Amino acid sequence: MSTGTEPRTYGNWGKPQSAGLFGLGSIGTAILLGGLMLTVIVVMTSGLLEGLVVGAVVGIVLLAVLTKDSHGKNVVDRVTARVGWWSARSRGANVYRSGPLGAAPWGTHQLPGLAAPIRLTEHIDSYRRPFAMLYTPATASYSVVIATEPDGAALVDTEQIDSWVADWGLWLSNLGDEVGLIAASVTVETAPDSGARLRREVTMQLDPNAHTLAREMLQQVVQEYPASSSTVRAFVTLTFKASNSSGGKRREAPEVANDLAARLPGFTRTLQSTGAGAAVPLDAAGLCEVVRVAYDPDAAAMIDDAHALGEPVHLDWTDVGPSAAEASWDGYTHDSGFSRTWAMTVAPRGTVQSGILSRLLAPHPDIARKRVSVLYRPIESARAAALVEADLSAASFRVTSTTKPAARASLAVRAAAATAKEEASGAGLVQFGLLVTATVSDPADAADAAAAVTNLGAASRLRLRPVYGSQDSAFAAALPLGLVLPKHLKIPVEMRGGL
Template structure:
C-alpha cells in the first residue's frame, strides 16, 4: 500500500495553470542497508550470536554460522524491481506448492461438485461471506456483505459517473478536490475500515437498446424508418461497451477495539441514517447519481463477474421486465482452476495485477483515462482502487515516523543519494500537510482482465502492460494468489491485509 495525504493544496499549478497531483509515499521503517527496523534488529542479533559462537565453539564454527546468517541477510536485502525480497518470493513459491499439493487450487460446486450443500457459493476467501438486505432512511434497500473472518460488513454504492467529455478543467479540478475531501472524511466516520472504487468495462449486449426501440416504435411508422431502427438495433451494440462504477465501504462489526460485535440488523439500523450523507457526498465528486445497491442487483453483478456468459441472459430478462431469481448461494462459479499467473472460472479466463509502485513525480487528473477506457483485446476489464483511511489520531504518529525514517536513511551515509534527499523533503511536506488538517490514506490498485477465449489471454496481458505504462503505474501479476486477488477486486468489501498470515505492518519493517 502507498500513503497519500488528501488535501487541496497537495496539487500544484505550473505556469499554464495545469493542476498536477503527487506526493504519495510508501511507508518505510528506519534501518540499515535498506532493511527495516525488524531487519536491522535481526542483523544486529545475528552479529552478536556469531561473536558468542566464536567465543564458545571456536573460529571455524563461528565462520560457518556467519556464512549461514549472511545468506539469510542477502535474501532479505536482495529485491527485484517491484520491491519484493528473495525471502518473500521464496515463501510465495512454497505457499503455492503447498496449495497445489492439497488440491486447493481447484473448485467444483453445484449438485455434482465437492461442496456438501450442493450450491454455487463463492470460493476462496469469499466463501464464508453472508448477504443481508436493509432499508435506509430514504426508503432505499441496501445490501450488506458480512465477512466472518474479519468481522466486517461491506456496503456497495452504485454510481453513474458523468465522465470528463465536454467538461472544462475547472470543473474537473473541483471534482478531484471533492473526492479528496470525501476520502479524508472517511477517516472521521465511525467504524470505517476500508473503501474501494471499482470501474468495470464490458461489451454491451444490446438488450436494453432493443427493448427501448421496440417499446417506442410506432406500428404506423413508415417502413423505411422501421427498417433503419432495426438496423441500428442490430449493428450498434457490436462495438459499444458499458461502463459501471461501484464504491464499496467496509465497516467494522465492532464499535471499538475489544468491543462487542454488532449483528447485521444492529449495524443496518446504524447505517440507515448514515448512507444518505455518504451518497450525497459522492454526487459532488462527479460520480453522478449515487444509490446503494440492493441484494438482487449485487447478486447479478457478482454472478456476471464469475460467468460473463450470464450477462446476456440477465440483460434479456431485465429487458422483458423480469427479475432473475438469484440468491447469494447461486452467484459463485460452477468450477474454477487457479494457476500461478491466471485464473480460469467457468467459461472465462482472468489475470489480476496489483500496483507495486505509484507514479513518480506529479501527474494530471487524466492519468488513468486510457487505463479505465474499454479496450478491444479485453472482454471485461475491472480496475479497483483500494483505500484504507487512517484516523487522525494515528496519522500524526505515522507521518512523524516516516520523517524520522527518511532522515535516518539520508544521514546513514556521508554522501546521501539524491533520492534520499528528495524523500526527506516529501516526508516533511506530508507531515506539514497532515499538521494543517489533511487526511492520510493508504491506497493500492488491482487490475483484472477477463477474456472469454483462452487464446486471447496473451493479447490481454500485452494490453494491460501498455495501458499501465500510460498510467505511469508499476504493476505485476499477483502470482500464486490469482483467485484471492480476483475476489478482492469485486465489490464485496474484502480487506486483503486482514487476510494475511503475516501482517502487512510486519512485512514493511523487515
C-alpha cells in the first residue's frame, strides 16, 4: 500500500497452491512418484514392453493434469465438466417445469436446482425489524440478507473513499472472528428503471393550476427519463452454520433466529461506515420479490407499479421460482429472460486502485440486467496462521525445486511472505471469488451482452470464463441466497487444488 499523496493501491492476493514437482500439486506429485515406482515394478516383473505401456499411461494422465488453458483449467477439469453435462442432459436434469401443469408433484413454482431445498422464515431482530432467514438443508446453514443503499463515489473526496475501503477491509477481517459464520457475499444488481416511482411522485406533486409549459415539461420528463435510467441495488448475505463449533450441538431454526436477531444490528451498524449507506435486514416479502424478478424479469414492471400505487405484493416462497427453465452448455433460459454467468478465474494481477470494479458494476446499455456477486469465505484466526505458513512453504518449495525458477514463482514467494507478515500483525484472511450474470430479454442479444461482459472484465483486469455446463447452478449462486458452492461439490476443493 502506497503512502503520501499518491493514490492508494491494493493487492497481494494469490491462489492457494500445494507444493509439488514440475508444476504439480501434492496429489499430482504423489501420482508421478507412484507411477514411476509402478513402472519400475512392471519392468522388473513383466518386461520392458509392459513397463513402457504403464509408463505411457502414467505420462498421459500427468500430461492431462499439466496441460492448462489461460483460465487454469486442465484437460481433466474440462473432460469432467463435459461428462457431467452430458450425464445431466441425458437424465433431463437441465430442464425444469413447475406450476400446476409442471413435472413437479407439488404444483407450485418452487426454485430449481441447488436452491430447491431452501426454506424461508421471517423473524424480528432486537431493533424490531423483520428479517428473512434462509435454511439450506444440504449444508445445514442459515443465511440472512441485508439490503444496502451504496453512497457511490461521485463527488466524494479521495480521503473518504480511502476511509470506506479501510473500514470495508476491517469489516471483512472481523468476519473471521464471528462465531459460526462460514461465508458472506456482496451482490450488486443493475436493471432498467420502470419509471413507476417517478410517475407517481410527479403526479402527486403536480399542481393542476401550474403553467402549461411547466406541466408539459414534467410530463415529458416522466415519459423520456426512465428510458435511459437504471436502478442499482446491493445486498450483503451472511451465512452461518447450524452449530457454533466443530462437532458441537446442531441448533434448530428458532435458536439460530434468536442468535441472529441479537447480532444483526451490529452487522448493519458497522456496514454503514463502509460506504454501504443505509443497511437494513431484508424481510421475507422483499427477498421474494428479488428472487422472483431474477427468474422473471418482466415481473419487475408489475411489482414496481404495485409499489407505486401503494398496493401490497403477495408473493410466497413457493411461487418465486420460474415456471419454465432450461440450462444449456453456456446459457440459462428462464421465463422471460436468458442469462449467462461468468466466474472469475484470475484476479487482477499486481496492484489496483479502489475503483477497479467501477465499470463492471455500472449499468451497461447492452445488458438489460446485470448481477455481480463477490463471494467471501472468511478463515478463522486459528486456521489463518497455518494456511499462510503453508502457502509460504509451498511457494518456497517451487522456487528451490529448480535451478532456474520462473519470475512469477519468485514473486509468489514475496507475496506469500508479505501475506504471512500481515497475518502475524493481526490482518484477517479471506478467500474470495466473483460471479457475473448478464440477463437479456431476447436470446438474440446474448452475443452483445457477452461481448460487453468480456470488455468490462478486461477493463477491471479480471479474467472471466463462462461457467460451462453449470449455468443454472451458477445463476442461483449469484443470487443473495447464501449458497456456499464448495460445499456442494462432489470432489472437495482441496483435492482439486492438490492436482
